[in-house]
Amino acid sequence: MKVATALPWTQAVWQRLTQQQLVGRLGHAILMVGQEGIGKRLLMREFAQQLLCTGLDAKPCGKCASCMLYDAGSHPDLLMVEPEEAGKQIKIEQIRKVTEFVNTTPQKGENKVVLLGPSEAMNNNASNALLKSLEEPSGHVTLLLYSHQPSGLLATIKSRCQQYELSPPNWQQGLDWLQVNSQETGLESILRLAKGAPLRALSMIEQxxxxxxxxxxxxxxxxxxxxxxxxxxxxxxxxxxxxxxxxxxxxxxxxxxxxxxxxxxxxxxxxxxxxxxxxxxxxxxxxxxxxxxxxxxxxxxxxxxxxxxxxxxxxxxxxxxxxxxxxxxxx
Ligand SMILES: [Zn+2]
Incomplete structure (x- = not known):
């Protein structure tokens, strides 16, 4: 629960996801929607780790072989699909890799995870190619999608996903977080420029x-x-x-x-x-x-x-x- 601790406004949705997983009601495809720059990607990444963790106690345990591979960024059962360049499209060739990936058995544990986003970066061809994987789900695969603009997604994609919404932090929460994470002056006006999204504000400062x-x-x-x-x-x-x-x-x-x-x-x-x-x-x-x-x-x-x-x-x-x-x- 590193993310839920670091980004307190994500706690509620994290608990809902975990609860669904515990009672076996987690969909094979999850769509996390919400404003850009509030932590959807981090949350989905950590949830991927939780799904892949093979530890016996509280997950993600951070100690099992699976968590080690995850930390090293080289887990063979996790496929990250994102635009090759920020702001660009997710290409159909990348979706073809998803199709190949979901059709093979897990190498480490019992699960495989595809993390894809922002999903609206897929054009129509890529979206249609992904639909195939959504329509014929394989038992051991979970697709984690995140989107800043779900209105830009095909209705057929949305209807096949279990949807969750991450709400942005309130103004003070966002500002508190930013003050802990940046030494920059004028943080209030930067946060305003980032429309109240603290992670977006931090990346603006860095760039x-x-x-x-x-x-x-x-x-x-x-x-x-x-x-x-x-x-x-x-x-x-x-x-x-x-x-x-x-x-x-x-x-x-x-x-x-x-x-x-x-x-x-x-x-x-x-x-x-x-x-x-x-x-x-x-x-x-x-x-x-x-x-x-x-x-x-x-x-x-x-x-x-x-x-x-x-x-x-x-x-x-x-x-x-x-x-x-x-x-x-x-x-
Ligand atoms: Zn683990």
Whole structure:
């Protein structure tokens, strides 16, 4: 129960899973849903260890041969299926390996486990290939799926899984955890940037994404007051995390739509740019924002897609559209 101790908000769902296992009611496929960055993957990993543990006492025992192999990251009866690169798709070739894996007998104990996620990273072909393993379950295999966005999963996949939901920690719990795990200053605003998800906040700190965010906001302000040219801004942004930049763009446009719909200023995601957002929302029409929003969504999809897009070009294209919006505001 290392995870449940380290991440106290996971305790309830951990106990439910363990209880189902004890009474023999655990499905052969589990789907853990919940917000990104709150510990679903860690929880599922530890549950995999528990399923594989061959110790006699409380599981996972941490001492048996199976637990040793798990700790070493080389358990032959555990298959991890995740995008090869963060934010990319899970490929059909990876699902073919799942099919091979589930059709062989366990090497160490009585169980085999496949841990797959985020499940929405599978495209239609990969999902359909996985369905085969879900439809013809083999007794000794448990599939552990986790998903940040279950709406992106095929209904046929969801219906074959026993579903659990991990609720996020409350604000104070998340902040307490982050304060124990990071020396960084300004943790509250980083946690807000991570939408209250503490593990996501920590990974942002490790990748300097919180610093990039502040510079993103500054860049947007410089552009709007004519302080810099988009080329200069682009130069600063080019080595950043593209997924984050596109997400901030998306949220900024969404914020402008919120203003147009009469929502209060406090509801804006990017508070640092609220003055700019209010000003721009006043001069743009709804259809124009809708068009811009669709472009931002398209860029995000292109980034996640299998074809390797030129990430710099995706940002550049959005920036150019943004500049024309600014031109209108000044006009
Ligand atoms: Zn063990």
């Amino acid at each position: 300097d994404i919180h610093v990039q965010y502040m510079q993103f906001c500054q860049g947007m302000l410089d552009l709007s007051n004519g302080g810099s040219h988009w080329n200069e801004v682009m130069l600063k942004w080019k080595n950043w995390d593209t997924g984050s930049v596109l997400q901030w763009f998306y949220e900024l446009i969404l914020d402008m739509q919120k203003v147009k719909s009469g929502l209060p200023e406090q509801s804006l995601s990017i508070q640092e740019l609220s003055v700019l957002t209010l000003k721009l929302a006043a001069v743009c029409d709804y259809a124009q924002l809708e068009g811009m929003l669709n472009k931002a969504i398209f860029s995000q999809q292109a980034l996640r897609g299998q074809a390797n897009p030129n990430s710099q070009m995706l940002i550049e294209t959005l920036l150019i559209d943004w500049i024309s919006l600014l031109g209108q505001a000044r006009g």
